[in-house]
Amino acid sequence: MGSGADFKAFEAAGWSAQADSYDRLMGRVTDRVACALLEAASVGARDRVLDVATGTGAVAAAAVTRGADVTGVDISEEMLEVARKRVPSARFLAADAEDLALDDEPFHAAVAGFLINHLPDPERAVAAWTRALRPGGRLSLSVWNPPAENRFFGLIGDAMADTEAEDSVPPGPDPYRFSDEQALSELLRGAGLREPRIEAVQFSQPVGSVDDLWQGLLGGSVRSAARIAAQPESERRRVRLELERLAEECREGNSLSVPVSVTVGSAVRTSRRRG
Numbered sequence: 001m002g003s004g005a006d007f008k009a010f011e012a013a014g015w016s017a018q019a020d021s022y023d024r025l026m027g028r029v030t031d032r033v034a035c036a037l038l039e040a041a042s043v044g045a046r047d048r049v050l051d052v053a054t055g056t057g058a059v060a061a062a063a064v065t066r067g068a069d070v071t072g073v074d075i076s077e078e079m080l081e082v083a084r085k086r087v088p089s090a091r092f093l094a095a096d097a098e099d100l101a102l103d104d105e106p107f108h109a110a111v112a113g114f115l116i117n118h119l120p121d122p123e124r125a126v127a128a129w130t131r132a133l134r135p136g137g138r139l140s141l142s143v144w145n146p147p148a149e150n151r152f153f154g155l156i157g158d159a160m161a162d163t164e165a166e167d168s169v170p171p172g173p174d175p176y177r178f179s180d181e182q183a184l185s186e187l188l189r190g191a192g193l194r195e196p197r198i199e200a201v202q203f204s205q206p207v208g209s210v211d212d213l214w215q216g217l218l219g220g221s222v223r224s225a226a227r228i229a230a231q232p233e234s235e236r237r238r239v240r241l242e243l244e245r246l247a248e249e250c251r252e253g254n255s256l257s258v259p260v261s262v263t264v265g266s267a268v269r270t271s272r273r274r275g
Helices: 003-017 026-040 058-065 077-086 122-131 151-159 181-190 210-218 223-229 233-250
Strands: 048-052 069-074 091-094 107-113 133-144 193-207 255-269
Touching: 003 077, 003 223, 026 058, 026 107, 026 133, 026 193, 026 255, 048 058, 048 122, 058 069, 058 077, 058 107, 069 077, 077 091, 107 122, 122 133, 122 181, 133 181, 151 210, 151 223, 151 233, 151 255, 181 193, 181 255, 193 210, 210 223, 210 233, 210 255, 233 255
Parallel strands: 048 069, 048 107, 069 091, 107 133
Antiparallel strands: 133 255, 193 255
């Protein structure tokens, strides 16, 4: 098993373990990007929509509200169980985003929220999603911006800055590679898409307390949670105390307001079908 396969297996197991805790905080944040993804893909009533890495079904739910016919796919069956309960009118399938082969009629739109930063072979994945689109269909993607802008992840990253490296996380892709506008545009164009549009989505996420932030990050991330879990108890306590100190930059009265920064990229499929 190569390093890419090792990382995908690690992520699949991690997200399955997070299915019941993801919406504690992380899902509340990603839910707020769902409409931006659907807008970027021009999703409307009666459109057939492919939601890749549907997770607990936030984007699928928002698309159904618009009157769309949704097929959601995810590598984690546990996540899909949550999504099926949340959006019973949508169809959900277990599938690998990098090896997607659907026999459906082409989709009007495909969306992939916070996925390409997790994929060892994003070019292959985006090409597969493009093939699933009808000519003129749109693909939209969202990615986290770097920690200096996106303090939602930056706080925990800074708190762990002095933590020694360990082997709890297999080598994986750069999580911020496609937050660069040029890199994201090239990814879309490389799949045969045209007219790429890149936009920033920024907002502040209310969080009740530092403990809510800590538990939410542990219950809604895979790489960071695994690194923390691998540390001795003394180091976990140190990181938790450092997070509390750093989170004061987001203090608003008795709660926190944490800056979130996301990039959304979209493009349209060319009129000729790619083989």
